Amino acid sequence: CKRQDGRPSKQRLLVVANRLPVSAIRRGEDSWQLEFSAGGLVTALLGLKEFDAKWIGWAGVNVPDEVGQRALTNSLAEKRCIPIFLDEEMVHQYYNGYCNNILWPLFHYLAIPQEDRLATTRSFQSQFDAYKKANQMFAEVVKEHYKEGDVVWCHDYHLMFLPKYLKEYNNKMKVGWFLHTPFPSSEIHRMLPSRSELLRSVLAADLVGFHTYDYARHFVSACTRILGLEGTPEGVEDQGKLTRVAAFPIGIDYERFTRALELPQVQNHMKELKQRFAGRKVMLGVDRLDMIKGIPQKILAFEKFLEENPHWRDRVVLLQIAVPTRTDVPEYQKLTSQVHEIVGRINGKFGTLTAVPIHHLDRSLDFHALCALYAITDVALVTSLRDGMNLVSYEFVACQASNKGVLILSEFAGAAQSLGAGAILVNPWNVTEVAASISYALDMPADEREKRHQHNFKHVTTHTSQEWAATFVSELNDTIVEAQLRTRQ
Numbered sequence: 001c002k003r004q005d006g007r008p009s010k011q012r013l014l015v016v017a018n019r020l021p022v023s024a025i026r027r028g029e030d031s032w033q034l035e036f037s038a039g040g041l042v043t044a045l046l047g048l049k050e051f052d053a054k055w056i057g058w059a060g061v062n063v064p065d066e067v068g069q070r071a072l073t074n075s076l077a078e079k080r081c082i083p084i085f086l087d088e089e090m091v092h093q094y095y096n097g098y099c100n101n102i103l104w105p106l107f108h109y110l111a112i113p114q115e116d117r118l119a120t121t122r123s124f125q126s127q128f129d130a131y132k133k134a135n136q137m138f139a140e141v142v143k144e145h146y147k148e149g150d151v152v153w154c155h156d157y158h159l160m161f162l163p164k165y166l167k168e169y170n171n172k173m174k175v176g177w178f179l180h181t182p183f184p185s186s187e188i189h190r191m192l193p194s195r196s197e198l199l200r201s202v203l204a205a206d207l208v209g210f211h212t213y214d215y216a217r218h219f220v221s222a223c224t225r226i227l228g229l230e231g232t233p234e235g236v237e238d239q240g241k242l243t244r245v246a247a248f249p250i251g252i253d254y255e256r257f258t259r260a261l262e263l264p265q266v267q268n269h270m271k272e273l274k275q276r277f278a279g280r281k282v283m284l285g286v287d288r289l290d291m292i293k294g295i296p297q298k299i300l301a302f303e304k305f306l307e308e309n310p311h312w313r314d315r316v317v318l319l320q321i322a323v324p325t326r327t328d329v330p331e332y333q334k335l336t337s338q339v340h341e342i343v344g345r346i347n348g349k350f351g352t353l354t355a356v357p358i359h360h361l362d363r364s365l366d367f368h369a370l371c372a373l374y375a376i377t378d379v380a381l382v383t384s385l386r387d388g389m390n391l392v393s394y395e396f397v398a399c400q401a402s403n404k405g406v407l408i409l410s411e412f413a414g415a416a417q418s419l420g421a422g423a424i425l426v427n428p429w430n431v432t433e434v435a436a437s438i439s440y441a442l443d444m445p446a447d448e449r450e451k452r453h454q455h456n457f458k459h460v461t462t463h464t465s466q467e468w469a470a471t472f473v474s475e476l477n478d479t480i481v482e483a484q485l486r487t488r489q
């Protein structure tokens with residue numbers, strides 16, 4: 001593909017995800033303020049600089065009036081974003097309901113709580129219908145903006161029907177689908193009443209990607225066991241049509257972090273933090289306040305560590321930065337109160353008149369503050385009960401070139417497969433083991449810290465988000481060329 005001046009033009013890419021990378025705040029009838037929002041997918045896709053990319057997704061606000069919708073569409077166009085407008089009922093049924101109440105916990109091996117089971121069973125069909133309807137709305141907007149030759153990259157569990165709807169419209173469209181969460185064992189997936197339809201819709205894509213080989217394997221075995229299809233080393237075959245299935249481990253744009261650390265304001269902030277916590281080791285947790293992140297488990301392990309190691313009590317502090325998400329879902333409200341209650345109890349038990357062992361913040365930190373915190377941390381604690389990858393662990397490593405801090409990482413995060421040898425791997429359900437790992441990490445000799453850090457740093461700097469996106473798209477292009485060759489033979 002060439003431009004008029006002979007130079008190759010960038011490949012056009014339509015990135016379709018439930019949420020746009022910006023949040024919109026209404027400032028007047030026809031004026032909007034846009035802000036980049038935190039989150040794993042957003043952070044990773046900031047690396048898509050080599051493509052002529054446009055984003056399609058929901059802006060996270062209800063805009064019932066046409067004036068507001070037009071104004072928001074215009075503001076977003078400057079950021080190369082195209083909005084989908086979902087009304088409140090749709091958000092309730094599709095997003096809070098089917099996506100976050102059913103697929104999210106199931107894909108993370110979390111059982112639906114006893115008191116919600118009946119309600120979930122009752123509302124299942126209406127939520128599933130809304131899910132399909134929402135996916136159709138996304139498909140309509142993609143169709144409107146699609147030009148021949150575009151690559152359409154669908155993201156995550158919110159959009160499992162999108163490949164099917166797009167291919168039904170135009171079978172020549174290049175469609176890839178990537179899952180950011182784990183794909184669970186087929187034994188878990190088969191509990192879903194809509195298990196077969198979801199699998200078949202995803203299989204309409206040309207290329208299906210996961211963070212790890214294990215998730216890809218679970219998906220293929222769900223297709224063979226539930227749909228009776230044939231799994232091949234390349235993917236899944238159905239009546240002569242091959243859907244490629246592969247692992248594409250995500251990374252981060254690590255230079256964004258290393259560059260930020262050189263800025264005077266970040267350096268100053270680091271100095272302030274070091275003074276503030278002088279004489280104490282700093283432990284850090286940065287998570288969305290979600291049940292998959294294992295925040296209560298982390299704090300309980302820290303409590304056990306303090307109980308068992310009285311000599312550390314006033315020499316260590318845990319900073320837990322937890323950005324609230326899905327705040328209108330009762331389960332998440334319950335989690336917030338639970339975390340507050342545990343933190344309060346532990347601070348009451350081990351705090352003094354001048355210091356507390358845990359600083360817990362329910363908020364997002366701006367990028368520079370986050371970099372400074374990562375850089376001055378001695379031990380980072382990631383205790384996800386399940387996590388597709390976990391970018392926080394990579395971001396911490398990227399900021400540790402001088403400090404060589406230790407990463408304690410859940411074996412249930414995808415990142416454990418890439419940073420396994422550099423991190424201390426733990427089972428977050430086992431508080432005794434996590435407490436012992438905290439003690440080990442705090443006392444770790446410098447040469448071991450150095451060796452572990454080098455291993456992690458090498459991985460983070462050689463597996464970037466740019467490379468992840470480029471590999472996925474190039475594999476998608478190759479898959480289509482191969483399929484054309486096969487059809488011609």
Ligand code: ADQ
Nearest residue numbers: 038039040043180287288323364365387388389390391392
């Ligand atoms: P998330 O569940 O959002 O992502 P993660 O991969 O850790 O999890 O990414 C979180 C991002 O949000 C990081 O970039 C982090 O810096 C930022 N963030 C989190 N808390 C913050 C806070 N308090 N203040 C500021 N920033 C904060 C999903 C999957 C993951 C997968 C990613 C990418 O659940 O498993 O790794 O997508 O595929």
